[in-house]
Amino acid sequence: LWFSMPPECDGRCWEEDVKHPLASCDLEVVEGAITPEEADDVVAAAEAHAAVHGWHSQRHIAYPTRDLPWTALPSVARVFDKLWGAMEESVRRRCGVRPIDRLTPNDIFVVKYTPEGQAGLDRHRDASSFSFNAALSDPTSYGGGGTRVWLDSAVRTLREKYLRAELEGVVRDGTAPGASAEARGAAARAEATLDRPPGTLDVDGYVVRPDRLLPEDGETRKIAKGSVMVHGGRNVHEGTAIVSGTRHIVAGFVGLNRHCCTLRYSGWRGVMALVRVTAMNNSARGGVRDKVGGRVPLWDYVLYEEWRGVFRWIRGASLVLALLSLAAYAAWHVATRLSPRFNLAARRALAVVAGYESSFFRGLARKRRRAMRSALPTKHSLDD
Numbered sequence: 509l510w511f512s513m514p515p516e517c518d519g520r521c522w523e524e525d526v527k528h529p530l531a532s533c534d535l536e537v538v539e540g541a542i543t544p545e546e547a548d549d550v551v552a553a554a555e556a557h558a559a560v561h562g563w564h565s566q567r568h569i570a571y572p573t574r575d576l577p578w579t580a581l582p583s584v585a586r587v588f589d590k591l592w593g594a595m596e597e598s599v600r601r602r603c604g605v606r607p608i609d610r611l612t613p614n615d616i617f618v619v620k621y622t623p624e625g626q627a628g629l630d631r632h633r634d635a636s637s638f639s640f641n642a643a644l645s646d647p648t649s650y651g652g653g654g655t656r657v658w659l660d661s662a663v664r665t666l667r668e669k670y671l672r673a674e675l676e677g678v679v680r681d682g683t684a685p686g687a688s689a690e691a692r693g694a695a696a697r698a699e700a701t702l703d704r705p706p707g708t709l710d711v712d713g714y715v716v717r718p719d720r721l722l723p724e725d726g727e728t729r730k731i732a733k734g735s736v737m738v739h740g741g742r743n744v745h746e747g748t749a750i751v752s753g754t755r756h757i758v759a760g761f762v763g764l765n766r767h768c769c770t771l772r773y774s775g776w777r778g779v780m781a782l783v784r785v786t787a788m789n790n791s792a793r794g795g796v797r798d799k800v801g802g803r804v805p806l807w808d809y810v811l812y813e814e815w816r817g818v819f820r821w822i823r824g825a826s827l828v829l830a831l832l833s834l835a836a837y838a839a840w841h842v843a844t845r846l847s848p849r850f851n852l853a854a855r856r857a858l859a860v861v862a863g864y865e866s867s868f869f870r871g872l873a874r875k876r877r878r879a880m881r882s883a884l885p886t887k888h889s890l891d892d
């Protein structure tokens with residue numbers, strides 16, 4: 509619990525991967541990361557699995573996709589490995605990831621888009637430090653589709669434009685008939701800010717809300733089958749709806765130095781997680797655990813589960829220890845009663861040990877008395 513963190517952690521854990529500063533890393537398309545045949549293999553494996561077991565649709569809480577986790581498709585594990593390798597090479601070369609930093613596969617899955625089923629995916633940020641998105645379908649085999657990306661680096665340079673647009677909205681609301689006094693005040697303040705000359709607005713700390721981003725400030729990419737798009741998880745993006753055909757992709761979410769957030773390095777944070785989740789479980793009637801409601805950070809549950817593992821281990825170890833002690837005691841009991849010779853030998857051995865013990869303490873007492881009789885003042889003689 510109180511181990512000190514390894515150097516790659518820089519003394520902290522990023523509980524949310526997407527909050528890591530490196531998650532703003534730009535986008536790169538790695539052409540031909542896998543061959544078109546390998547892409548076909550993944551689609552075939554996914555469709556074969558789905559024909560029997562169906563597609564998942566509830567694995568991602570906020571932005572569900574019709575998908576299958578890569579672990580369900582062991583026959584094409586090698587292809588996923590290749591995609592992972594392409595992502596890792598790109599990220600380590602471009603994004604400031606050091607050789608000691610560790611990348612974790614948080615989630616890798618195959619997604620299927622159809623016009624009738626799931627046609628696209630709403631605008632979002634991924635809950636990852638880095639993400640990759642590999643095309644398994646030829647761009648000519650479906651209509652519409654593609655991934656629209658608003659690069660964080662580009663949005664940062666547009667912050668003043670978006671801040672002004674937001675303030676103009678505040679002015680509109682505050683000058684409308686029947687606006688509250690509060691809204692009128694906000695409008696006056698917004699107007700004063702808008703009056704400042706261009707380039708002088710304080711945009712540090714202003715984060716553009718994804719839903720305000722204009723389509724023309726993003727860029728849609730339709731990459732070739734077998735290519736993979738690699739980007740930091742903070743870049744806002746959406747899967748544009750397809751209008752015909754079928755589009756398959758592999759999406760992957762990558763964590764950075766997840767091990768820095770484990771219980772052994774968490775200190776008081778880990779203790780608080782245990783206290784908070786235990787308190788919530790106790791107050792929840794009928795054992796309802798509101799994991800999605802977000803009353804405590806999601807990471808509290810991860811730490812809590814780790815604690816449960818520790819407690820299970822302690823319970824198991826105590827049980828083993830108790831059984832061993834019982835067995836040893838029983839064996840001793842039986843042996844000393846059944847065999848007088850063993851009994852005698854055992855008592856002698858005990859007496860020897862006890863003798864050593866008492867001579868040790870007698871020795872200590874003698875030393876102490878000598879110290880007190882010393883010619884030099886000792887603490888005792890001064891106290892007296």
Ligand SMILES: O=C(O)CCC(=O)C(=O)O
Pocket residue numbers: 573619628629634641654655745746747748757759
């Ligand atoms: O459809 C796409 O290209 C985007 C997929 C995506 O963003 C995701 O699965 O998180």
Ligand SMILES: [Fe+2]
Pocket residue numbers: 632633634639745
């Ligand atoms: Fe995404």
